[in-house]
Amino acid sequence: MIGLEQVYWLAGAMFAAIAVRSFGDRANRKRYGNAAFWGLLAVSFLFGSELGDVANGVLVLALTGLGATAMGLGSPKSTSAEERETSARTEGNAVFTPALVIPVIAIAGTLTLGRLEIGGAPLADPKQVTLIALALGIIIALVVALLRFRPPALAPVEEGRRLCDAIGWAIILPQLLASLGAVFAISGVGAAVGRIATTWLPLGHPFAAVAAYCIGMALFTMVMGNAFAAFPVMTAAIGLPLIVHRFGGDPAIMGAVGMLAGYCGTLATPMAANYNIVPAALLELPDRNGVIRVQIPTAIPLLVCNIVLMYVLVFRF
Amino acid sequence: MQRLVRITPALYRAPMSLWPLLGIAVLVIGFAAGINPLIAIVAAGLTTGVAAGLSPLHIVAALGKAYNDSRYVSIVWLILPVIGLLERAGLQERARMLIVRVRAATVGRILIAYLALRQITVALGLTTLCGQAQTVRPLIAPMAEAAADVRFGPLSARTRYLIRAYAASADNVGAFFGEDIFIAVSSILLVKGFLQQSGFDIAPLRLSLWAIPTALTAFAIHGFRLWRLDARIKRLAAENPP
Numbered sequence: 001m002i003g004l005e006q007v008y009w010l011a012g013a014m015f016a017a018i019a020v021r022s023f024g025d026r027a028n029r030k031r032y033g034n035a036a037f038w039g040l041l042a043v044s045f046l047f048g049s050e051l052g053d054v055a056n057g058v059l060v061l062a063l064t065g066l067g068a069t070a071m072g073l074g075s076p077k078s079t080s081a082e083e084r085e086t087s088a089r090t091e092g093n094a095v096f097t098p099a100l101v102i103p104v105i106a107i108a109g110t111l112t113l114g115r116l117e118i119g120g121a122p123l124a125d126p127k128q129v130t131l132i133a134l135a136l137g138i139i140i141a142l143v144v145a146l147l148r149f150r151p152p153a154l155a156p157v158e159e160g161r162r163l164c165d166a167i168g169w170a171i172i173l174p175q176l177l178a179s180l181g182a183v184f185a186i187s188g189v190g191a192a193v194g195r196i197a198t199t200w201l202p203l204g205h206p207f208a209a210v211a212a213y214c215i216g217m218a219l220f221t222m223v224m225g226n227a228f229a230a231f232p233v234m235t236a237a238i239g240l241p242l243i244v245h246r247f248g249g250d251p252a253i254m255g256a257v258g259m260l261a262g263y264c265g266t267l268a269t270p271m272a273a274n275y276n277i278v279p280a281a282l283l284e285l286p287d288r289n290g291v292i293r294v295q296i297p298t299a300i301p302l303l304v305c306n307i308v309l310m311y312v313l314v315f316r317f
Numbered sequence: 318m319q320r321l322v323r324i325t326p327a328l329y330r331a332p333m334s335l336w337p338l339l340g341i342a343v344l345v346i347g348f349a350a351g352i353n354p355l356i357a358i359v360a361a362g363l364t365t366g367v368a369a370g371l372s373p374l375h376i377v378a379a380l381g382k383a384y385n386d387s388r389y390v391s392i393v394w395l396i397l398p399v400i401g402l403l404e405r406a407g408l409q410e411r412a413r414m415l416i417v418r419v420r421a422a423t424v425g426r427i428l429i430a431y432l433a434l435r436q437i438t439v440a441l442g443l444t445t446l447c448g449q450a451q452t453v454r455p456l457i458a459p460m461a462e463a464a465a466d467v468r469f470g471p472l473s474a475r476t477r478y479l480i481r482a483y484a485a486s487a488d489n490v491g492a493f494f495g496e497d498i499f500i501a502v503s504s505i506l507l508v509k510g511f512l513q514q515s516g517f518d519i520a521p522l523r524l525s526l527w528a529i530p531t532a533l534t535a536f537a538i539h540g541f542r543l544w545r546l547d548a549r550i551k552r553l554a555a556e557n558p559p
Contacts, residue, residue: 057381068353088407159401182383187337187369255508256527279485
């Protein structure tokens with residue numbers, strides 16, 4: 001059965017190839033750092049399931065140290081601006097084809113992969129079909145691109161390395177934040193935040209309770225980087241006891257709007273790295289908070305609107 | 318600190334300390350001081366863990382386990398070699414050529430259209446159709462930059478970065494405030510699951526329905542800001558030529 005593990009092998013192979021090419025890149029003064037970072041990332045994907053928690057923890061510390069201090073920008077061979085301009089004219093809209101193959105296969109695969117069986121056993125892990133289908137779409141798109149453009153054999157690795165180096169250490173940020181979330185959870189941070197919210201705030205009026213719940217969702221989401229972590233804490237601390245039980249609000253409206261109030265926080269925090277920091281790296285912005293800066297003026301009025309919406313709707317339906 | 322402990326009976330019984338919150342302080346200070354975020358995050362984890370009385374080995378193991386368990390977040394990077402190959406074949410240039418032909422195209426209009434597309438497709442459950450790596454970097458950001466180039470001539474670096482940041486924001490706002498309209502999304506299931514544990518059995522469809530007012534508001538607010546972006550770019554182009 002194909003599961004996430006097989007997709008991880010693929011990622012491991014990709015990062016291993018990038019590590020090898022980084023190692024031989026004499027134009028990069030920090031080539032050993034890059035090679036070690038991408039190499040350890042490959043180890044994580046290839047052997048992470050066998051390593052054990054402490055070894056994985058040491059690996060995380062090593063990746064952190066390397067990522068923060070030892071990485072430079074490689075100089076993989078790519079095409080020049082003029083070559084790209086020419087290719088864009090001759091290839092025409094065919095350059096878009098592989099990019100469109102990915103979502104088509106990803107969606108078709110999500111709908112069908114879970115049902116395919118070989119000898120009575122499912123072909124793909126039914127719980128992971130979305131990610132497996134995405135990986136499948138990427139493989140097929142890669143083959144289509146290679147057949148269509150006939151680049152040099154090493155081009156996929158070199159182009160992958162070009163983009164990976166551009167993202168740099170930020171590539172592990174989402175996973176590292178998940179680790180921090182786990183340590184916060186076992187250390188009781190959520191409960192402590194919930195207690196502060198309930199003890200310091202005057203919540204005698206329905207509007208105050210709604211406002212505290214929504215703002216609490218947004219702030220706690222900013223701290224944790226994830227509205228999912230905030231929802232159980234804030235709902236247990238303010239949502240259910242006050243909005244629903246004391247003031248008679250509707251739990252469905254509270255839950256739906258409350259979660260979206262949390263998303264306003266997601267727009268405004270570097271902790272939500274895969275949405276805010278990684279795109280800044282991906283788009284090669286010099287200011288890593290550049291995306292957050294343009295999102296905050298949307299997040300604040302939207303949070304206010306959520307408070308008003310919840311107050312108007314939750315006690316009425 | 319003492320005053321906090323006595324408020325609710327349930328909390329009073331729980332042996333709970335506020336010291337683990339020190340990690341949050343470390344994180345905020347680290348981010349504000351411009352320390353590499355990886356270092357700030359690990360330092361915050363160690364601080365919180367130690368403050369909660371965990372042994373260093375226990376903390377390292379917890380970091381390692383969660384890191385390993387969340388490898389699925391990074392699967393999206395498999396796309397980088399494909400995007401790189403397409404860029405080498407002129408993907409961004411082609412996207413620019415297409416936009417230059419569309420006379421009505423402005424940065425604001427392109428990003429509003431993308432915001433709507435993202436929100437609608439995500440609401441239908443097609444989350445992987447677009448994304449920062451799949452569409453924003455190779456297509457949307459170059460298209461938006463090209464539209465501004467056509468109107469105002471070559472842009473300053475600052476304006477270029479601003480347009481890219483707004484392109485990323487359109488993707489985020491569209492994805493966040495579209496996804497809860499789709500009933501099978503994990504956040505809806507989380508809300509349903511949590512409320513169920515608390516004794517409220519709620520149909521996912523009802524949760525989806527009540528996500529719609531916020532979705533429309535989000536489109537209105539961010540759409541309005543994207544619409545005004547055109548005037549801002551015009552001003553920037555007049556003030557600082559490249």
